[in-house]
Amino acid sequence: xxxxxxLENFKPEAGRPIYLALGNFDGLHKGHQKLIKEAxxxxxxxxxxxxxxxxxxxxxxxxxPERAPKLLVTAQQKAELMKKLGLDLLxxxxxxxxxxxWSPEEFVQNILIDKLKIKQAFVGFNHTFGHKGAGTPExxxxxxxxxxxxxxxxxxxxxxxxxxxxxxxxxxLDAGDIKQARVxxxxxxxxxxxxxxxxxxxxTIGFPTANLAISSDLNVPAKGVYAARAQIGEHVxxxxxxxxxxxxxxxxxxxSVEAHIIDFHDDIYGEKVRLYFIDxxxxxxxxxxVEELVAQISRDRDKAKQLAIGHQ
Numbered sequence: 001x002x003x004x005x006x007l008e009n010f011k012p013e014a015g016r017p018i019y020l021a022l023g024n025f026d027g028l029h030k031g032h033q034k035l036i037k038e039a040x041x042x043x044x045x046x047x048x049x050x051x052x053x054x055x056x057x058x059x060x061x062x063x064x065p066e067r068a069p070k071l072l073v074t075a076q077q078k079a080e081l082m083k084k085l086g087l088d089l090l091x092x093x094x095x096x097x098x099x100x101x102w103s104p105e106e107f108v109q110n111i112l113i114d115k116l117k118i119k120q121a122f123v124g125f126n127h128t129f130g131h132k133g134a135g136t137p138e139x140x141x142x143x144x145x146x147x148x149x150x151x152x153x154x155x156x157x158x159x160x161x162x163x164x165x166x167x168x169x170x171x172x173l174d175a176g177d178i179k180q181a182r183v184x185x186x187x188x189x190x191x192x193x194x195x196x197x198x199x200x201x202x203x204t205i206g207f208p209t210a211n212l213a214i215s216s217d218l219n220v221p222a223k224g225v226y227a228a229r230a231q232i233g234e235h236v237x238x239x240x241x242x243x244x245x246x247x248x249x250x251x252x253x254x255x256s257v258e259a260h261i262i263d264f265h266d267d268i269y270g271e272k273v274r275l276y277f278i279d280x281x282x283x284x285x286x287x288x289x290v291e292e293l294v295a296q297i298s299r300d301r302d303k304a305k306q307l308a309i310g311h312q
Contacts, residue, residue, distance in 0.1 A: 001083040004091045007115050017119035019043040021052040023127060027072035028081040030186045031157040031164040038152060039122045040086040051089040052082060059095045070219035072166060077190055104135030108143045120150035159183055176222035176280045192274040205290060207297050209258040210273055227278040227304035230261050238262040238308040240300050241275060244284035262301060278311045
């Protein structure tokens with residue numbers, strides 16, 4: 001899959017029509033996956049190019065940063081997930097205040113027609129575009145008829161009677177419900193960051209931890225202890241994750257993400273670690289002393305091992 005930064009770098013391939021998925025695709029959940037798969041299938045049937053156009057950063061982060069929701073995946077993770085679905089081309093384009101003022105028709109004219117010359121667009125049932133989100137799937141259909149491209153609108157995707165959405169998945173993660181979030185996503189919820197210096201307390205009590213610096217843009221699951229897998233480079237290990245404010249040692253402390261990587265002893269300061277959450281083990285709690293904490297961490301590690309073995 002090719003990744004382009006900025007539409008101006010796009011060069012059309014003669015004789016290969018573009019089937020374009022439109023959206024932000026935060027989390028690339030099951031609803032998004034259906035949309036991408038539809039675009040890929042249509043492109044394969046016509047020797048076409050299955051492409052996605054995504055504003056990066058999300059328009060709301062530019063226009064109303066104080067209202068911007070936390071992201072479920074990074075731009076890199078989104079690209080990896082799209083590649084697995086068979087997408088040929090991912091275009092990340094900057095969102096600017098000038099673009100925010102385009103009408104729906106200007107958006108279609110400037111991007112879909114003049115730049116990409118698409119054959120068909122694929123959007124979700126609730127997709128909006130153009131100034132103040134005035135463009136709807138119905139308007140896109142009208143513009144498609146006018147400018148000569150097809151439009152396919154993907155209806156809501158339901159799982160267990162609920163419409164899959166990024167906001168619903170965020171709510172599940174905010175409640176620590178990893179299992180339900182996974183059902184909606186179709187894969188293990190992810191979180192990644194670089195290893196930074198911590199308090200070094202874990203090493204002294206026999207459970208060294210990697211303290212992760214997490215981007216403030218990312219959605220962090222609820223406070224608690226989790227079973228997970230930790231990916232470092234190409235290697236994956238079982239892990240216990242603690243998300244919380246260390247109440248046993250501090251009256252107040254910023255929320256931190258610490259990973260005890262089981263049977264791992266290398267120095268990985270400065271390296272990137274990706275966490276794949278399996279399930280929540282327990283809530284965060286304050287212990288009366290270090291001995292109680294160590295005994296509980298030992299039980300958490302054993303539980304995490306059991307959950308990892310049973311998890312596919």
